[in-house]
Amino acid sequence: MKDTTLKEIATKLGISITTVSKALKNYPDVSAKTKQAVIDLAQNLHYTPNSFAVNLRTKESKTIGLIIPTLVHDFFSNVIQGILEEAEKRDYLVIILQSNEKFEFEKKQIDLLLNKRVDGILMSLSNETDEFEHLKTILSHNTPLVLFDKIAKLVNCSKVTINDRKAAYDAVSYLIKKGYKKIAHFRGSYLPQNSIDRFLGYKKALEDNNIAYDSSLVFVCENNPDFEDGYANAKKVVNEHPEIDAIFAVTDLVAVGIIKYCNEVGIAIPTQIAVLGFSNWFMSSVISPKLSTIDQPGFEIGRKSASILFDEINLKKNNLPVVFQSIELETSIIEREST
Amino acid sequence: MKDTTLKEIATKLGISITTVSKALKNYPDVSAKTKQAVIDLAQNLHYTPNSFAVNLRTKESKTIGLIIPTLVHDFFSNVIQGILEEAEKRDYLVIILQSNEKFEFEKKQIDLLLNKRVDGILMSLSNETDEFEHLKTILSHNTPLVLFDKIAKLVNCSKVTINDRKAAYDAVSYLIKKGYKKIAHFRGSYLPQNSIDRFLGYKKALEDNNIAYDSSLVFVCENNPDFEDGYANAKKVVNEHPEIDAIFAVTDLVAVGIIKYCNEVGIAIPTQIAVLGFSNWFMSSVISPKLSTIDQPGFEIGRKSASILFDEINLKKNNLPVVFQSIELETSIIEREST
The missing domain is CATH 3.40.50.2300 (Response regulator)
Structure with missing residues (x-):
């Protein structure tokens, strides 16, 4: 079917294009009867205004x-x-x-x-x-x-x-208050501002609580931090730093990878290692153990x-x-x- | 900034609008020097063709x-x-x-x-x-x-x-081959074709394996089948039909709800009740126990x-x-x- 034009409607009803156009826009100087006839025919013919032409006119x-x-x-x-x-x-x-x-x-x-x-x-x-x-x-x-x-x-x-720095600061302060002392951070890559800010919040919370910042406890999740990053870095940190008692992950997806690794090798969460995520993904509430996290209101x-x-x-x-x-x-x- | 027009480019370079337009379309009858001048100026002025006008012409x-x-x-x-x-x-x-x-x-x-x-x-x-x-x-x-x-x-x-009916048929046949005999189905609502077909596949697999179809083992997940449907229906089926040994769920989200309920009340999966999902959502591979499912290639x-x-x-x-x-x-x- 070809697109219906105002002209076709006008020809079929024996009225002018201007009248058709005015009828469709509900102008007061067109009779109710004519308006109804135009609207009925337009509907029958599946008339839709040509949005390209409308856009050209309105620039919207x-x-x-x-x-x-x-x-x-x-x-x-x-x-x-x-x-x-x-x-x-x-x-x-x-x-x-x-x-x-x-x-x-x-x-x-x-x-x-x-x-x-x-x-x-x-x-x-x-x-x-x-x-x-x-x-x-x-x-x-x-x-x-x-x-x-x-x-x-x-x-x-x-x-x-969100205030990523404050959210991370609160998160790590919460872990410290819970008694965790050796807290690793699995951060995002170096560019995005939110990854930088979450890292800075982590560092500041340690310092404000008199825990020395140790750069060897910070692991970078390359590019798009995901599940595999969490899994691989968990393996690494457990081997290199068996003394850690908690991990703060830049996002839940990374945290879920950590949980998977710990479950596989029999590391008890949270008694041996606590895990804290960021974002509150749906799956965080259904995995075992259920993940503690920061609610980020997407x-x-x-x-x-x-x-x-x-x-x-x-x-x-x-x-x-x-x-x-x-x-x-x-x-x-x-x-x-x-x- | 106002949008740059062909006319402005033409005026600034002292050439005709037609020449500007031809230069931008790389017509052979415009000299390389003029083309370059036009392209440079167009870029400097952030010229973009007016897509509304282009659309009106091309109808695309x-x-x-x-x-x-x-x-x-x-x-x-x-x-x-x-x-x-x-x-x-x-x-x-x-x-x-x-x-x-x-x-x-x-x-x-x-x-x-x-x-x-x-x-x-x-x-x-x-x-x-x-x-x-x-x-x-x-x-x-x-x-x-x-x-x-x-x-x-x-x-x-x-x-x-996908062939929903065949996929469901294969799924339930697989459960039967594994030795499960009292298989409940948590189906989707009555309208969508895929929900109907998965139900029919379930029913046919039972019949072809000489297991009597029992409508009281079919539970409907209203509207948009989700996590809560799985949880609530699992509670119901366990109370009303303690004899069931497997549940085939219309989607993984429902199956995850079932697993959550079973984990909470201490029903062992798969020894007491087996759970089979549909769709292969990412979370199905990370929950405990990991969910068996049908891979639907989204x-x-x-x-x-x-x-x-x-x-x-x-x-x-x-x-x-x-x-x-x-x-x-x-x-x-x-x-x-x-x-």
Whole structure:
């Protein structure tokens, strides 16, 4: 079927295209009878306004772009749900792209979204990203940008995060209060701000509690920290430092790898080694032993980021000034069986 | 910053708009020097072609729509990854919408996507969907549609599924071969085809092995089968039918709920009750005991669905006839500790 045009409707009803157009927009100078006839025929013919033409006129696409490192990830799935819920309320559509933690993909995806003339962009940066020209390109197009989770501190735009440093500080202080003294840290890679901040929080908590920081107890999970990193590093730390009594992992996925290793070799959790995760993935509540962790509010991060973006899109549309916001959402410690 | 137009580039370089346009499209009748000047200036000014105008001309949006029941779901996350990978290869963008298992949302989302003039639509139906006019609307717009996972058998379009009935049949036959005789089934709700087919496969395997089908051993997980359904139904079946020796669950999430209940009340898996899941979620390999399950190739389902859709989009563009395909991908049994 060819797309129905206003002209066809006009010809079929023997009225002008202008009248058809006015009828569909519910203008007062068209009779109720004519309006009804136009609407009925439009529905019968499956008429939909040509969005390309509408977009060309309004310069709005009613679409936003979202770039995340990866989708198969409990935290990002929850973020996306929050974003989709806010978009849904406003009849906005969301184009979702995965950078797969690659800087080059991220750059290309920004070009695709700008070419598409999306009304705004939401992003969590890849672990490789250490220069920010591509983000500045977004801003130079006057396209609203909100960064969340993995952000660039120096880029001038709104940001939604948790206080990673404080959350890690509280987490490690909690372990110390529980009596653990030799606490290893399985950190994320060196670039993302959240990985740096969680490490700094760990270090500060030790120092504030008069426990000497020992760099040999810090293990890096390369690239995209995952299950295998936790498993491999647990094996390493147990062999190299049998004296440790707790491990603070940069994310639950790493912590689950630690638990798997300990279960396999018969290390009792939490009596021999306590394990504390970060993020509160669904699976953390169903594995054995159940993982203690930091609750990171993914859904709320998504909602808040989207709602700020839509506000900025509206302000821009009305030529009003935008004041960038930096929002930090609250986290809390979820105590389960592993600590 | 205002968007840069061809006219500005032309004015700044003192050449015609036509020459600028030809230079950007690499036409042979523009000198290499002029081309370079145009490209350099276009880059400096962050020129991007106005996609709305391009779309209006080409009638292509280079965008497809995807409607899935929910994102926070290991299987659908993997499907999306497969789809994004195929789209990426072709510089296509994907608008993702969640129906939240609601028929009304699904209908509205189709309208949004058609209004947006996406070049094609991929869908897995909501559990509520029992009429298909909205799918026919897509086809009457001559927009290619591919259904996957939760499909409507009678709608005339391409489909990608697994053979749910055979997979369930094989699963239950495997349990019987292992010596289990009183096998309960926690099924999905009554509408989705995959839930019906898994139930029928269960029933047929019992009959073919001379085990009488007993409807009181079938428990329905309402709406969106989840963790809580597994937990609650496990409690019920253990009280009402202490004689059962195995449970076949419609999805891993339900099976994880069963395992949690059994672990809590001290029912040994698999010696007292064996548990078999469906889908092979990541967490199934890390819980205790590790869950035996059916591997459902989400990533492949996504890739195949997208690749068929892009083929149909191309055929349509070239006015060639489309032959709808019904693809069934292979599944296999993953034996772990729970059976």
